[in-house]
Amino acid sequence: MQIPVLKREEPPVFLPSLLQAVYDLGVGEFEGAVKVKYYYLESAVGFDGRLKRFVVADIAPRFPPRLWPKLEAIMPEVRDKAVMHGIRPYSREYVDLMASYMAKALPRGEREHAPVYASMVHRLLYAYGALTPLISDEAYRELGVTDVLIHITDPQAEQDVVEVESWRFKGRYPTNLTATEQDRDYLRSSMSRRGITANKFTGWASQVDQRFRVRVTAAVPPISQPRTTIALRLVTRSPWTPPKYIALGSATPEQLGFLWHVWIEGFRGKPAFIVAIGQPGTGKTTLVDVVTATTPPDQPLAVVESVSEINAPQARVRFAERFSLSADIPEVRMAQLIRIALRMSVPYVTTNEVLGPEDAQALFIAATIGVRTMTTIHAASPDDLLARFKAMGVTDEAISFVRDKMIAVLMDREPGRRFVKEIYVPEDGRWAPLSERPDLLKGEPLLKAKILHIAARSPAYHDAEEWLAFLRHYYEDPKAAMSYLVAGE
Structure with a gap:
């Protein structure tokens, strides 16, 4: 009699919504679009005239869910080695270091994508995740993006639709991006690395993030109910004449x-x-x-x-x-x-x-x-x-x-x-x-x-x-x- 082998089911891995922007660009009717680069990751930002919404899409393979839990062990090693060798967090060398560690945790057939995956993780931990293409120079100049907003669009839901204001397309529009409170925590952690702190003790923060040239206004619970609200206003990249x-x-x-x-x-x-x-x-x-x-x-x-x-x-x-x-x-x-x-x-x-x-x-x-x-x-x-x-x-x-x-x-x-x-x-x-x-x-x-x-x-x-x-x-x-x-x- 053959005894059946019971396979232990692994718990599902839930990736942060702002880790990767996924969208089928082939179905859109774009009135304007630009490509944006973040280290090794290329993204497209466009305005879909038919659906009246902004779209962000990372032109990259899907991030492997099994890699995400392993980052808990990978990132401390990356940080220690970066400190040892004097590698700055906001540098290509740092992303390369992340990619080298992540490649070891990937199957052989996926290791070539390690630099792209490392760029996604770096963008979430050190920038604004999938929002980052929306606050780029290209989106500002070509698409007229002035504000990126994470407000509470539905108090009963666990996630909210990210919205964008654009002078070129004359109004405020939804995007294909959503943000949970977990995503907001990643954004707040990233901002705190640059001295912009909003926590339960301070309640709110309003400051210009000079690295990304955005004015950040963030309010956290209990001031903001039931979730954190964040407004990113793009600061003029060059003097107005x-x-x-x-x-x-x-x-x-x-x-x-x-x-x-x-x-x-x-x-x-x-x-x-x-x-x-x-x-x-x-x-x-x-x-x-x-x-x-x-x-x-x-x-x-x-x-x-x-x-x-x-x-x-x-x-x-x-x-x-x-x-x-x-x-x-x-x-x-x-x-x-x-x-x-x-x-x-x-x-x-x-x-x-x-x-x-x-x-x-x-x-x-x-x-x-x-x-x-x-x-x-x-x-x-x-x-x-x-x-x-x-x-x-x-x-x-x-x-x-x-x-x-x-x-x-x-x-x-x-x-x-x-x-x-x-x-x-x-x-x-x-x-x-x-x-x-x-x-x-x-x-x-x-x-x-x-x-x-x-x-x-x-x-x-x-x-x-x-x-x-x-x-x-x-x-x-x-x-x-x-x-x-x-x-x-």
């Missing part, structure tokens, strides 16, 4: 010509205090980037930020807040940094946002002593702007002192576009829309508007270096620069 901003339809030449003029020459003979207002996500910080790009290259500009977002190439002084990391490393807040910048005798100061009373009061000090100042604040109207300043402890006397040189720029958004909706100037104790004051657009503002109108039609001036070269020429000899610009059309 005014011609490019106009070409994208974010402002008219007249609007930006006026802001350029008052930023440099002041408003009615006084250094201007420009505040971009509007709801979150309307492009306020981008406008700061654009206006500061008109600063004379030989004039010191100070950029003070809560998180590093502004790309102004003219910045001579650049400060960013530091949170306390231990009892021996005190925090340094934006208000302190503004005061330090003022002691350096800079004529221009910009900040990315007014976050609290100390920041507001420090900026009012800058404005009252004649420093050209620009910042952003969440406010729905110019009157709300003043109310917010008062709520932050700025006195009526201080507000009245700078009121006649305060310019409020209301930003707005619509699907696929963030733009200047209106510019408000002080007029006899009230706010007058610039659109109703054509007299303010005569003379120098009109000349600057003509310059921007011509430059916006030339892609060369969308490049920061070309724009800076023109600015130098313009501030040395405006007439010659204008003639050169017109001749180049």
Whole structure:
């Protein structure tokens, strides 16, 4: 009698959803697509016009499930050897080291794929997993991706659909990617390696990840219920130029010509205090980037930020807040940094946002002593702007002192576009829309508007270096620069 041999069933292996992006590219009707490389792993990102969703697909074999449990033993050995030989985690040598260990754990026929599998694991542990192609330069430039969002799309489900915002395709769209709380844990672990920490003690974090050039905002339980929420906003990869901003339809030449003029020459003979207002996500910080790009290259500009977002190439002084990391490393807040910048005798100061009373009061000090100042604040109207300043402890006397040189720029958004909706100037104790004051657009503002109108039609001036070269020429000899610009059309 033959005794049957009972095979022990191995428990199923559940791979993280963001380890690999799987999609059949042959069924999509793509209106735009790019290829992205992460070490040895190639991925495709595209917008499926028929299904109205973004798609991410790794062009690679399926990750072998049996390899995943073995990583628990492999990765400590990789890290120890990397430390021993001075191999940095964010390097091809580190991925090669991972691949060499993983190859030993693979069947002979699959060892050739070890570098690709190692790239997938590295992307999950040290980047943003399958989200990484969405925050690439290629997706930013070609597909207009501005935000990648992991929100709670279904409170009853265990996983949520990853969403993307794109200016090119004018809206927010789902993707083929999903994220569980386990996936979020991998993302949080990866971010913590770069100093971005959100845990049950801190609750939330908002910081720019300089390695991947994204502004990360993450909130974890118990603040975020029932799962972690994460928003990745792509930070501009290169400085914005005014011609490019106009070409994208974010402002008219007249609007930006006026802001350029008052930023440099002041408003009615006084250094201007420009505040971009509007709801979150309307492009306020981008406008700061654009206006500061008109600063004379030989004039010191100070950029003070809560998180590093502004790309102004003219910045001579650049400060960013530091949170306390231990009892021996005190925090340094934006208000302190503004005061330090003022002691350096800079004529221009910009900040990315007014976050609290100390920041507001420090900026009012800058404005009252004649420093050209620009910042952003969440406010729905110019009157709300003043109310917010008062709520932050700025006195009526201080507000009245700078009121006649305060310019409020209301930003707005619509699907696929963030733009200047209106510019408000002080007029006899009230706010007058610039659109109703054509007299303010005569003379120098009109000349600057003509310059921007011509430059916006030339892609060369969308490049920061070309724009800076023109600015130098313009501030040395405006007439010659204008003639050169017109001749180049």
